[in-house]
Amino acid sequence: xxxxxxxxxxxxxxxxxxxxxxxxxxxxxxxxxxxxxxxxxxxxxxxxxxxxxxxxxxxxxxxxxxxxxxxxxxxxxxxxxxxxxxxxxxxxxxxxxxxxxxxxxxxxxxxxxxxxxxxxxxxxxxxxxxxxxxxxxxxxxxxxxxxxxxxxxxxxxxxxxxxxxxxxxxxxxxxxxxxxxxxxxxxxxxxxxxxxxxxxxxxxxxxxxxxxxxxxxxxxxxxxxxxxxxxxxxxxxxxxxxxxxxxxxxxxxxxxxxxxxxxxxxxxxxxxxxxxxxxxxxxxxxxxxxxxxxxxxxxxxxxxxxxxxxxxxxxxxxxxxxxxxxxxxxxxxxxxxxxxxxxxxxxxxxxxxxxxxxxxxxxxxxxxxxxxxxxxxxxxxxxxxxxxxxxxxxx
Numbered sequence: 055x056x057x058x059x060x061x062x063x064x065x066x067x068x069x070x071x072x073x074x075x076x077x078x079x080x081x082x083x084x085x086x087x088x089x090x091x092x093x094x095x096x097x098x099x100x101x102x103x104x105x106x107x108x109x110x111x112x113x114x115x116x117x118x119x120x121x122x123x124x125x126x127x128x129x130x131x132x133x134x135x136x137x138x139x140x141x142x143x144x145x146x147x148x149x150x151x152x153x154x155x156x157x158x159x160x161x162x163x164x165x166x167x168x169x170x171x172x173x174x175x176x177x178x179x180x181x182x183x184x185x186x187x188x189x190x191x192x193x194x195x196x197x198x199x200x201x202x203x204x205x206x207x208x209x210x211x212x213x214x215x216x217x218x219x220x221x222x223x224x225x226x227x228x229x230x231x232x233x234x235x236x237x238x239x240x241x242x243x244x245x246x247x248x249x250x251x252x253x254x255x256x257x258x259x260x261x262x263x264x265x266x267x268x269x270x271x272x273x274x275x276x277x278x279x280x281x282x283x284x285x286x287x288x289x290x291x292x293x294x295x296x297x298x299x300x301x302x303x304x305x306x307x308x309x310x311x312x313x314x315x316x317x318x319x320x321x322x323x324x325x326x327x328x329x330x331x332x333x334x335x336x337x338x339x340x341x342x343x344x345x346x347x348x349x350x351x352x353x354x355x356x357x358x359x360x361x362x363x364x365x366x367x368x369x370x371x372x373x374x375x376x377x378x379x380x381x382x383x384x385x386x387x388x389x390x391x392x393x394x395x396x397x398x399x400x401x402x403x404x405x406x407x408x409x410x411x412x413x414x415x416x417x418x419x420x421x422x423x424x425x426x427x428x429x430x431x432x433x434x435x436x437x438x439x440x441x442x443x444x445x446x447x448x449x
Contacts, residue, residue, distance in 0.1 A: 066109075070106070072138070072198070101138040140168050144178055147177065171215070244411055255441065276380070297324050308339075
């Protein structure tokens, strides 16, 4: 979900290859990260008949104009004659909150549309391209003579709308995991103290990441020790977010009114996950709350802990399409152990805490042989102040 590098917008008329235009479209798509869910991140670039840059656009917010509309905005028919439209995802065929982009483009004198991925939405899937072909516009999936570059760009295309693709392909919540550790992999002291391991630059970026997901998920230990706000505090982003708390026994509900969460978030935006067999007594307890959270009653495993797959099923039914797990150590390692993490963000600070008095976020994770080690796929790296971040997929 993160944007590693934003590409500059070229001057009008700058010659661009289709590959360069697609890379710029991907960069543009990320600009919609905090605001488009449950829609996909989409970017678009328009080239003139000679391959010169005309304009770029992206899907800015849910319910707003799509990327193609923004990229084509205010361009005259004369300018668009024989033009080439590049877009990261197949132009939509159906009428929803916005008109069909494919039908809009079909009325313009463009020559060709190149799209990065076929839309998995059955309301689109190939139909957008067909609308364009029916009026004589060339419509094709992105490819390149440089097969190495093609593979790199296709990976980027999958990643830019990874949550949307996962939702449609699997009908499940997309899960990311954010952890901050020392160089020796420690995330907290054994007392539970963990603030602050990383610097202010990393923490600001985490607030950007929070804005890109539908909800932030933590275990009860994080709430109990830190009493966190878990809201979005970013200098350029104003957004109310959702919070998911795993509290299998409902222990923390007795302290609910004293938590920062209850003061800073509306009850409808807090999802409190407890064991389903406690429903009757929990309902009695929260009936007296002024701002009660939404209760999520989850199946339990043999050992008594909540079944995380069932928890995610409930969240999907509640309309959440992506969550970022932020802690603590047991919660994080449990999601990895059950193969439920799609993307990881690992921040490391240039400090050493020592395993003797600290906790590792993987302390409950066990592999028997090196062949069972968990790989981070397509890793990318970035620095924030003195901190280092690696991100990649686990699926």
